[in-house]
Amino acid sequence: IRDRYQRRVHGGANTGQEASYYFTTFGQAGGCKRTAFYFFEANPYVYALLEKNLRNNTEGATLVNQAVGSRVGTMQLAMRSTSNPGAARRRPSARDVEKKYGVKLRPDHNPHNEISALVNPRVGVTPSQRATGLVKVKVTNLTTHFTPLLQAKDVRIPLLKIDVEGWDAAVLAGAEGILRWVDVIIFECHRKWTILGSGHTLKWAVRFLHDQGFLTFFVGHPYSMRMHPPFWHQMFDAARAHTNCLAVRSTSRVLENVNVLC
Numbered sequence: 001i002r003d004r005y006q007r008r009v010h011g012g013a014n015t016g017q018e019a020s021y022y023f024t025t026f027g028q029a030g031g032c033k034r035t036a037f038y039f040f041e042a043n044p045y046v047y048a049l050l051e052k053n054l055r056n057n058t059e060g061a062t063l064v065n066q067a068v069g070s071r072v073g074t075m076q077l078a079m080r081s082t083s084n085p086g087a088a089r090r091r092p093s094a095r096d097v098e099k100k101y102g103v104k105l106r107p108d109h110n111p112h113n114e115i116s117a118l119v120n121p122r123v124g125v126t127p128s129q130r131a132t133g134l135v136k137v138k139v140t141n142l143t144t145h146f147t148p149l150l151q152a153k154d155v156r157i158p159l160l161k162i163d164v165e166g167w168d169a170a171v172l173a174g175a176e177g178i179l180r181w182v183d184v185i186i187f188e189c190h191r192k193w194t195i196l197g198s199g200h201t202l203k204w205a206v207r208f209l210h211d212q213g214f215l216t217f218f219v220g221h222p223y224s225m226r227m228h229p230p231f232w233h234q235m236f237d238a239a240r241a242h243t244n245c246l247a248v249r250s251t252s253r254v255l256e257n258v259n260v261l262c
Helices: 019-026 044-053 094-101 142-152 168-174 202-211 235-239 253-257
Strands: 005-011 035-040 062-064 073-081 114-118 133-140 155-162 182-189 214-218 243-249
Touching (some): 019 035, 044 062, 133 142, 142 155, 142 168, 155 168, 168 182, 168 202, 182 202, 202 214, 202 235, 202 243
Parallel strands (some): 005 035, 005 155, 035 062, 155 182
Antiparallel strands (some): 073 114, 073 133, 182 243, 214 243
């Protein structure tokens, strides 16, 4: 793994708080001298801080100020502010970001910390999203973004990390054309998919990934549960709350390190 040129992709990078872990584990500090990192973040406030935090990185990280989904285009992004005094000291001012990105904010919007999600055009902004700001953002998909690069070089994507507030399955659907180059996928799986997000079910995602050569697990500690066929049960869609799922290519050595309960 360390001898080939690698790509790590993170959709929903937020402020880059996980970047140091990725750099230490998979980057030059971890012995991988030819690793490239890609971070996607659509929220303009959060992206401004992501730029600031990774400005001096030595890992060659590429930052992309776009949302990731199943199709290329534009969508509305609902932003919800939460109180975080620590973040307020580090974040660019609301006025500066409003001017740069053309963001529409409510008077009670607090730019101290941002939680954001794409707005499903079939549903609109829902009360549960508690949006205090809306902005139109560009949306790409991973097939469009990475196919030219992957076809031109002998590369792999050993890790694809997805955290996009209910649109994880849409990101998977939009990555169909490049999944043959991917080894491991970590994604959030919860009811936001069907309530606020793209409308996909976890059952769809598990079967879709199985067709692409992946085995999918419900992540637990110290054990994980197999969800891929023939182990799928409807309880996974009925009972799932906010948690993570893991998909590993069936031929990957990573499977040796997955502790399976059943």
